[in-house]
Amino acid sequence: MKAISYSRYGGPDVLEYGELPEPKVGPDSVLIEVRAAAVNPVDWKCREGYLDGMFEAVFPVVPGWDVSGVVVRPGVAVTEFAAGDEVIGYVREDFLSRGTFAEYVAAPVRTLARKPRTLTWEEAAGLPLAGLTAYQVLTKALRVKRGETVLVHAAAGGVGSLAVQIARHLGARVIGTASESNHDFVRQLGGEPVAYGAGLVERVRGLAPEGVDAAFDTVGGDALQASVTLLSPEGRLSSIADPDVLTYGGLYSWVRPDAEDLQQLSELADQGVVRVHVSDTFPLDRAADAHRLNQTGRTRGKIVVTVPRNSL
Incomplete structure (x- = not known):
């Protein structure tokens, strides 16, 4: 072959x-x-x-x-x-x-x-990989619930774009970081876009003054630090990019093969929930x-x- x-x-x-x-x-x-x-x-x-x-x-x-x-x-x-x-x-x-x-x-x-x-x-x-990552972090690591506010980093990327859609399906409000050229794309997915870079924390606080209930870090480094700052007092944090998340009481997530989760994603795609x-x-x-x-x-x-x- x-x-x-x-x-x-x-x-x-x-x-x-x-x-x-x-x-x-x-x-x-x-x-x-x-x-x-x-x-x-x-x-x-x-x-x-x-x-x-x-x-x-x-x-x-x-x-x-x-x-x-x-x-x-x-x-x-x-x-x-x-x-x-x-x-x-x-x-x-x-x-x-x-x-x-x-x-x-x-x-x-x-x-x-x-x-x-x-x-x-x-x-x-x-x-599969991006969808399972988003699904498992949101439902198992962060346990996102209806009515919560979720911060998703790199919301226009492979994992982030699916995370925005899945979090919206779970009933959450989603704030997503992205370059300005991708803001319309993030809006189409159902998220509220904010630009990367200097002033990110202030921009997110302008949308969520009391902090976010859950933060999904797909970037690490500065994005992880911003996430820690932006959490509400009872907020949860998970990263797929930076093991330092453990020092802040968050979870370091690594996607696992799971036939049942993958079938659920397949059905969500056929229902038009995720694209x-x-x-x-x-x-x-x-x-x-x-x-x-x-x-x-x-x-x-x-x-x-x-x-x-x-x-x-």
């Missing part, structure tokens, strides 16, 4: 396009014919070796954890899916090796849900360019790599 892989840590130039063996399918996994795979910041962080202390790399590593595609062969013990089923997945295992930037991926059923009928392959591929904005798409052989663009940190929504049918 054609795939993207890297045999050593490094920049985007270590990514190679070529032939790799088709992955083996375990008893509790399915073989998926990939239609699209989304790019996430964790992909290039893994590629550059920043997470080497957390994940063992079995080279060559095929990057990518997000996928949308079609089941072509279920494992011998799989009852949840059959050949021909359209699925999405956050295909994260406890090591780096067989990712989703390939024509085929073997995915444990615990990482999968049925693809939303209303989303394109590209949109569906952008939902996935795809800013850019790249063919599989240009995955390095997709990594480069994602690494700038200045994208709206998701960047997606596509695998055309005629290459399979």
Whole structure:
């Protein structure tokens, strides 16, 4: 099969396009014919070796954890899916090796849900990791309730844009930080945008004088410090970007594969509650360019790599 892989840590130039063996399918996994795979910041962080202390790399590593595609062969013990089923997945295992930037991926059923009928392959591929992150932080870490005010940092980004929509669905008021060029986009999602930079704390306080009930930090550093300052006396804080959140009594959140949560997201997409904005798409052989663009940190929504049918 054609795939993207890297045999050593490094920049985007270590990514190679070529032939790799088709992955083996375990008893509790399915073989998926990939239609699209989304790019996430964790992909290039893994590629550059920043997470080497957390994940063992079995080279060559095929990057990518997000996928949308079609089941072509279920494992011998799989009852949840059959050949021909359209699925999405956050295909994260406890090591780096067989990712989703390939024509085929073997995915444990615990990482999968049925693809939303209303989303394109590209949109569906952008939902799992970012959507699960937003959903799990808001419902499990921050326990957002109706009527509360939630601060979401980087509200136009992949995780942030979904967090705004999910928080609104939960009945919360959402204040979202974003560059001024993305303010209309944040408003379309249901959030109240505020600009980054100097004066952020004062701008948010102008909208929420008594503080915010929950803050969702996706940036770290100054954004985390601002969040601490802006919390109400009983406010809750969670970060996916900065472990220092623990020193302030907050929670450091790392998204987990969860088939039930992912199915819930799929249903929310079909109900029109959440939508996935795809800013850019790249063919599989240009995955390095997709990594480069994602690494700038200045994208709206998701960047997606596509695998055309005629290459399979």
